[in-house]
Amino acid sequence: xxxxxxxxxxxxxxxxxxxxxxxxxxxxxxxxxxxxxxxxxxxxxxxxxxxxxxxxxxxxxxxxxxxxxxxxxxxxxxxxxxxxxxxxxxxxxxxxxxxxxxxxxxxxxxxxxxxxxxxxxxxxxxxxxxxxxxxxxxxxxxxxxxxxxxxxxxxxxxxxxxxxxxxxxxxxxxxxxxxxxxxxxxxxxxxxxxxxxxxxxxxxxxxxxxxxxxxxxxxxxxxxxxxxxxxxxxxxxxxxxxxxxxxxxxxxxxxxxxxxxxxxx
Amino acid sequence: xxxxxxxxxxxxxxxxxxxxxxxxxxxxxxxxxxxxxxxxxxxxxxxxxxxxxxxxxxxxxxxxxxxxxxxxxxxxxxxxxxxxxxxxxxxxxxxxxxxxxxxxxxxxxxxxxxxxxxxxxxxxxxxxxxxxxxxxxxxxxxxxxxxxxxxxxxxxxxxxxxxxxxxxxxxxxxxxxxxxxxxxxxxxxxxxxxxxxxxxxxxxxxxxx
Numbered sequence: 001x002x003x004x005x006x007x008x009x010x011x012x013x014x015x016x017x018x019x020x021x022x023x024x025x026x027x028x029x030x031x032x033x034x035x036x037x038x039x040x041x042x043x044x045x046x047x048x049x050x051x052x053x054x055x056x057x058x059x060x061x062x063x064x065x066x067x068x069x070x071x072x073x074x075x076x077x078x079x080x081x082x083x084x085x086x087x088x089x090x091x092x093x094x095x096x097x098x099x100x101x102x103x104x105x106x107x108x109x110x111x112x113x114x115x116x117x118x119x120x121x122x123x124x125x126x127x128x129x130x131x132x133x134x135x136x137x138x139x140x141x142x143x144x145x146x147x148x149x150x151x152x153x154x155x156x157x158x159x160x161x162x163x164x165x166x167x168x169x170x171x172x173x174x175x176x177x178x179x180x181x182x183x184x185x186x187x188x189x190x191x192x193x194x195x196x197x198x199x200x201x202x203x204x205x206x207x208x209x210x211x212x213x214x215x216x217x218x219x220x221x222x223x224x225x226x227x228x229x230x231x232x233x234x235x236x237x238x239x240x241x242x243x244x245x246x247x248x249x250x251x252x253x254x255x256x257x258x259x260x261x262x263x264x265x
Numbered sequence: 266x267x268x269x270x271x272x273x274x275x276x277x278x279x280x281x282x283x284x285x286x287x288x289x290x291x292x293x294x295x296x297x298x299x300x301x302x303x304x305x306x307x308x309x310x311x312x313x314x315x316x317x318x319x320x321x322x323x324x325x326x327x328x329x330x331x332x333x334x335x336x337x338x339x340x341x342x343x344x345x346x347x348x349x350x351x352x353x354x355x356x357x358x359x360x361x362x363x364x365x366x367x368x369x370x371x372x373x374x375x376x377x378x379x380x381x382x383x384x385x386x387x388x389x390x391x392x393x394x395x396x397x398x399x400x401x402x403x404x405x406x407x408x409x410x411x412x413x414x415x416x417x418x419x420x421x422x423x424x425x426x427x428x429x430x431x432x433x434x435x436x437x438x439x440x441x442x443x444x445x446x447x448x449x450x451x452x453x454x455x456x457x458x459x460x461x462x463x464x465x466x467x468x469x470x471x472x473x474x
Contacts, residue, residue, distance in 0.1 A: 010460025011441040013368075015375040016434035018442070040360045041473030045466045046371075047364035049420075049435055050326040051413040057324035061338050066313055068342065069349040074305050077353040 009035055013042040059162045063155060063176065063187075151226040154178045154185045163237075163258045175227075175237045175258045184231035184260075185224060186215075186239075193220035199244045203254070204229045205236035211250050218244065236260055297362035298355070305353035312349055319363060320345075323370045329436045330374035340377050344370040360473070371435070378438040419469040427462030430455050 005028045011017050012025050029035055154160060157178035164174040171191050177184035186202055194200050199218045203211040204227060214227040214237070227237065238254035240247075297318060303311035323344060327337035348366055355365050420428055426448060433444045434455075445455035467473050 007456055007460065010463045011434065011456040013463060014431065014435040014459060015372050016439065016441040016444065016456070016459060018440050041467055042460075042463045043360050043364040043368055044473030045463050045470060046435065047361065047367045048412070048416045048466070048470055048472065049431075050322045050367050050371075051416055053325035053329045053436070054321040054413070055325035055328055057320050057341060058338060061324065061341060062313075062316060062320065065316060065342055065345045066309070068346045069309060069312060072346060072350050074307050074349060075351055075353050077305065 006032070006035055006038075009038045010042060013039055013046050060155070060160055063160075063162060063174070150181070150183060151185045151224050154181045154183045154226070155187075155224075157181045163260060165256055165258065167256075173239070173256055173258075175260065177231055177260060179232060182232060184227045184234065184237065186227060186237065188217070188221070188223045190222065191217075191220040194218070194241055197244060198241050199246065200255075201240050201242040201246050201250070202227060203238040203240065203250060204231060204234040205238060206230070206233060207235055209235075211238060213246060213248065216242075216246050234260055294361045294363065297366075298357045301348075301352050301355045301362045301365070302357075304349055305355070312352075315348075315362075315366075316345060319366050322363070322367060326367060326370055327374045330371065330438045331377050336377065337374070340374045341370065344373045347373070375438040415470065416466075419466050422469055423462045423465055424458075426450070427458050427465065430458040431462040431466075434459050 005025060008017060008021060008025045012022065017025060025035075029039065155176055157180050159180050160176050160178045162174050162176045164172060166172045169190075169192070172189045173191070174187045175184055176187065184204075191200075194217075199216050201213060202215040202217065202225060204214045205211050212229050214229050214231075215225050217223050217225060227234075237258040237260065238250065239256045240250045240252050240254050242251055297315060300311045300315040300318070304315055320341070324337060324341045327340040327344070328334055331337050331340055344366075347369055351369075355362060420431075423431070429448055430441075430444050430450075433439045433447060434441060439447065441456040441459060442452065444450075444459070445452055448455065450458070
């Protein structure tokens with residue numbers, strides 16, 4: 001075991017090495033069982049520190065993460081004989097590469113800045129494909145919001161509140177409401193198709209309990225619908241099965257009902 | 266949902282994101298590892314559960330390191346998308362799912378602070394920054410768990426230099442060389458303090474054996 005390299009294990013685990021030291025340590029790691037054991041045990045200790053830092057993230061993060069993964073294919077498992085230590089990311093530490101690829105990796109080792117830039121490009125692509133569940137300006141371009149649809153602006157709003165229902169068959173529906181934008185949006189995922197000749201009708205329930213038509217969905221699957229009507233005063237959002245032409249009042253019990261509570265307007 | 270079936274019996278609730286963060290005791294390491302494995306096969310529902318079980322720790326860690334809540338949100342998002350993409354590379358034999366996840370989040374957060382023009386961050390002194398982090402007015406209340414209290418006690422058992430070095434490195438994203446300078450330590454000794462501190466923390470908490 002190389003003592004001076006071994007001494008870097010703690011700093012490596014808390015990402016306190018500079019790029020050069022990190023590369024050196026990651027080259028050393030695959031061949032040193034002592035360091036491998038120490039790194040993995042210290043990682044467990046490090047993870048405990050985050051317990052103390054726990055904070056509830058904004059609901060928009062969940063919406064955007066779950067929308068984002070729809071457009072990303074999970075990597076195939078590694079099948080090489082050289083198991084990795086960290087498995088952190090595909091283009092990352094040289095330590096993860098089989099020995100024959102490692103040499104090539106060192107040659108193509110890019111400065112962190114380039115990697116970061118590529119990450120941004122990748123992230124921006126995700127946003128474009130995800131149909132605009134954009135809630136933050138990666139590019140720092142504030143004019144971006146003017147290109148968003150009204151529905152996307154609701155999803156992107158800083159005061160967006162969401163109400164989700166998950167169903168036993170794996171489908172889900174979410175209502176996102178923003179007082180700032182003055183609207184609410186219904187998102188569905190993997191919804192079953194409506195019965196033949198029928199459609200889904202969306203409703204806003206007002207303070208008196210009256211259901212008012214707020215839009216139609218004629219197919220199942222994934223939808224993003226900006227609800228019509230006074231979303232801010234609505235106390236609930238319902239979905240019913242109606243004739244294709246739509247109804248003025250619900251003709252059946254809702255298949256889903258969201259209780260919105262008071263808007264924080 | 267089944268449009269022809271009876272009205273759903275699931276009660277509406279305020280969004281899964283508001284589900285309280287389970288403590289590590291509530292979602293066992295084996296559960297998380299299994300969710301990560303399922304995510305690697307493209308199981309979005311499993312990933313949503315994994316997100317719910319770990320998002321507070323991931324986001325909280327990102328906030329600690331980058332400080333700016335909206336940047337922390339970006340970091341956490343990038344990290345979770347990366348977790349989804351690389352989930353198949355997780356190997357339970359090498360460590361727990363939560364440490365794998367938090368390692369990835371932490372590295373993204375550190376990448377962010379180091380690559381940003383760090384002027385706003387660097388010109389605050391260590392003492393100022395160490396006081397404001399815990400009282401970040403934009404952050405929601407920290408969710409203290411039994412585990413977190415145990416960790417704090419374990420941290421108290423470190424020497425002051427070990428603790429400070431570890432906190433500057435892990436929660437503030439400084440390199441060991443920068444930490445040495447901030448703490449007036451001889452060059453090359455901060456990394457030893459960090460390692461010693463982690464080893465003591467590991468042994469006190471009885472993890473990673």
